[in-house]
Amino acid sequence: MTLLEHLRLWLAMTLPGWAAYVIPALVGIVVMLGFVLTMVIVLIWYERRLLGRFQIRLGPNRLGPEGIFQPLATALKVLLKEDIVPSKGDRIVHWLAPVVVFVPILLIFAVVPLWQGAVLADLNVGIFYVVAISSVSVVGVYMAGWGSNNKYALIAALRTVAQMVSYELPVVLSILGVVLMVGSLSMTAIVEAQSIPFILVQPLGFIIFFLGAVAEMNRCPFDLLEADSEIVAGYHIEYSGMKFAMFYLGEYGHALAYSCIIATLFLGGWQGPLLPPVVWFLVKIMAIFFIIVWMRSTLPRLRVDQLMAFAWKALLPMAIINLFAVAAEVLWLPQTLPWLPVAVNFAIAGVLIVLWSRLFSLGGGRVEV
Amino acid sequence: MALKTEPIVLNIGPQHPSTHGVFRMKVTLDGEVVVDVEPVIGYLHRGIEKLAEGRTYTQNIPLTDRLDYLASMTNNLAYVLAVEKLAGIKVPERAEYLRVIMAEMMRISSHLMAVGFFLNDLGAMMTPVLYMWREREKIIDLFEMVCGQRLTYNYMRTGGVSQDIPEEFLPALKRFVAEMPGYIDEYDQLLAENEILLARTKGVGVLSRELAINIAASGPVLRASGVEFDIRRADPYSIYDRFDFDVPAGEAGDCYDRYRVRIQEMKQSVRILGQAIARLPGGEVCAEVPQLLRPPAGEVYGRIEAPKGELGFYLVSDNSIAPYRFHIRPPELINLTALKDMVVGWKVADLIIIFGSLDVCLGEIDR
Amino acid sequence: MKFERYGKGIARGMALTFKHLFRRPITVQYPEEKLAVSRRIRGHELVWSPERCTGCATCARACPQGNIEIVTHAQGNKYVVDKFEVDIGRCMFCGLCVEACPYAALAMGTSYERARRRRQQLVLGKEDLTMSEAMRPSAYARPEFEAALPKQSLLVYWDREEGGQKLKRLPLSKKRGRGA
DSSP: OOOOHHHHHHHHHHHHHHHHHHHHHHHHHHHHHHHHHHHHHHHHHHHHHEEEHHHHHHHHHOSGGTTTTHHHHHHHHHHHHHOOOOOOHHHHHHHHEEEEEHHHHHHHHOOOSSSSTSSSSSOTTHHHHHHHHHHHHHHHHHHHHHHHTOHHHHHEEEEHHHHHHHHHHHHHHHHHHHHHHOOOOOOHHHHHHOOOOOHHOOOOHHHHHHHHHHHHHTTSSSSSGGTTTTTTTGGGGGGGGGHHHHHHHHHHHHHHHHHHHHHHTTTTEEEEEEEESEEEEHHHHHHHHHHHHHHHOOOOOHHHHHHHHHHIIHHHHHHHHHHHHHHHHHHHHHHOOHHHHHHHHHHHHHHHHHHHHOOBBBBBBOOEE | OOOOOOEEEEOOOOSSSTTTSEEEEEEEEEEEEEEEEEEEOOOOOOOHHHHHHOOOOOTTTHHHHHTTTTTHHHHHHHHHHHHHHTTTTOOHHHHHHHHHHHHHHHHHHHHHHHHHHHHHHHHHHHHHHHHHHHHHHHHHHHHHHHOOOOOOOOOETTTTTSSSTTHHHHHHHHHHHHHHHHHHHHHHHHHHHOOHHHHHHTTTOOOHHHHHHTTTTOOOHHHHOOOOHHHHHHSEEEEEESSOOHHHHHHOOOOHHHHHHHHHHHHHHHHHHHHHHOOOOOOOBBOOOOSSSSSEEEEEEEEEEETTTTEEEEEOOOOSEEEEEEEEEOOHHHHHHTHHHTTTSHHHHHHHHHHHHHHOHHHHOOO | OTTTTTHHHHHHHHHHHHHHGGGGOOOOOTTSSOOOOTTTTSHHHSEEEEETOOOOOOOHHHSSSOEEEEEEEETTTTTEEEEEETTTTTTTOOOHHHHOOSSSSSSBOOOOOOOSSSSGGGEEHHHHHBSSSSBBBBBBTTTHHHHHHHHOOOOGGTOOOGOOOOOOOOOOOTTSSSSO
């Protein structure tokens, strides 16, 4: 029973049925949207200051104390810019693309539990819903590339489609490993089943999911679709004004969404010793985002064929083997020793990583023309 | 059932974050694979060779600053050496040592910039650039202390250098030389064994040994292809034959070797700096040269090992106060003629890195 | 190409970036904090001393671009300088005029903040170029002015007190964010 369902039952005592259904829904939507948009703004600030500190400089610090109004200034700036539409591009596709990219990301947050019972809709197919919705943004990216009438955008869009589709598979398979251990697809059930956080129980699953999630988010080292130094901002090269703002917010929203999902699936959601559960959830999100920004500031990016090779030849076989191993453990290992799967999984992870590093070759070489 | 495909022509235009200046490439792509590349240059042409015919030999020194504007000291040095060869002027000892110190500091600074932006093209998001610019800032502060400017120095003169170093220069330089090997090790830690870097640059954009010699390549590009040719060793100018340094060379001629050769050249430059500081004599810093120099009629070709390759000046004099012909041999233009052979068959992302590993500066290509 | 090092190279790189979180940033918050520039800076102006100038126009002949315009008339056996004009919009601040002057009447300036809104304001006449409190000469080719200028702040000595060249932090102005 989520908190909203409690609210509905309490309202049904005084108001007619339809009002008791609509009002909690509205309250939940407003709270969730507020959470998402506020956290996106905090993440924008956090990333810019953190990137600055990694690069031995200060981040933005002029607007407001320590620069906290900088994201607000960015938002104002993009709102005031002129909206330019390429004349030969496909107008409807160009206009619709930011919407198709941004809305599914907002929809993911419907099933993310902030703390015990604080979830907008406790679907019993929670994680399956997340996977399904996040694959809709791929279409939006391709529409953006096509509708811009620009060769750079087209190259970027085709690369992106290939990348995002290929990385769906390892992500889904590693989620299946978690689901097998829990026995349910619902997000709340997954959090409650984690007496030991699943990052320890399934290290290989965590690594595969993390790398797949970074690739889905198009962040470094997989950010070749907005490679600033090659194709100059990729698929959103022809966007300005509010549409660009939606892409920009969508990127951070995507980062926030995947951080929340990693926190829920692998780190134990809201569980933690002393502090209130919401604070633990926020701490975990910020920690994961810190690692994502850290990777961004250090690593060069992969080329497109190396990226695809990494997904199909390295992550996918490891994800399948991980799934088989987890299935075997769930079937045969006794339930009374919760730490035994930890040791077994770490061993399997170590062996697989060493083996794959020896055998695996990254991408093709020169093509004969 | 075969799909009918068409190659597209992409214009990586003059304004682009990664073309290191205004350089245009018309690239024909088949999917992601580069089939043909046609470079178009001339967007920064300023007519330096013609402008120099109307100015005296000393007034041309600020013009040479603006050729490869990231390595102004070595441009000045090459020009001034050519004029001294033509006019038969002897340079005092202290001036020779100061020239070597400035040239080696300039080499370190130019290579820091080259390696930093090469890594930026690879996608490492300005972090290596900012680390390397911290060291470059220290070098440029020292240059500012000596000659007053940070980019276009105008420091060398015919017969020596324009002024002596102040007394705070040597302690600061010694501190820098002591710290620099530690920082170079940090750059190695950041990126030398990084798997992604190795995957992106090993074997990519190979310039074979025969081709490098045939097109008269020079500098780190030539040395990475396996040819150990350094003008400081092969045809020593100034007092380079008195210093003890190695000439690093690569083997495969790919982007990774060019990157490694530049890092190792920085280490060798630090070595030369240490030796030059220790042996710096006293004395005059400039020979007595008339203000309006009239070299005897004749022609001369003077060349040095600039950070980017062999920078040469061909001067023809007719015994007047201005040169009759002033021709510059830019190292990067000659190196760039191999671009098509290096790039065809690779992908768009590789095109950018191969071009970045050549380390061009449009100021000297277009003159 | 194989992934031979099991991700160890990536881990070392990321460890270095993490270490930089604990180093002091080297940002200078201009315009509240300004670095002390070199004593020999070739600033964006020329400083002229009317007492020493004889109107010989050697500086105008030495300029590679012909930026200096001098108009004189004879009075007795001396020249009186009517017009001494420099266009700093065209000048490249190479310093050849300063080196050429035989009477040490011309020096480079120390200011680098000479942006103006109109091009005509960049043409400096006799009154703007005269040496004064506001127009201080730099020590480029003029070692007599070196003692009056502060020592340069060097990045090499960033967090050390050696040579007394630690970065001078000026008090921050109250109007943060809009420049001083």
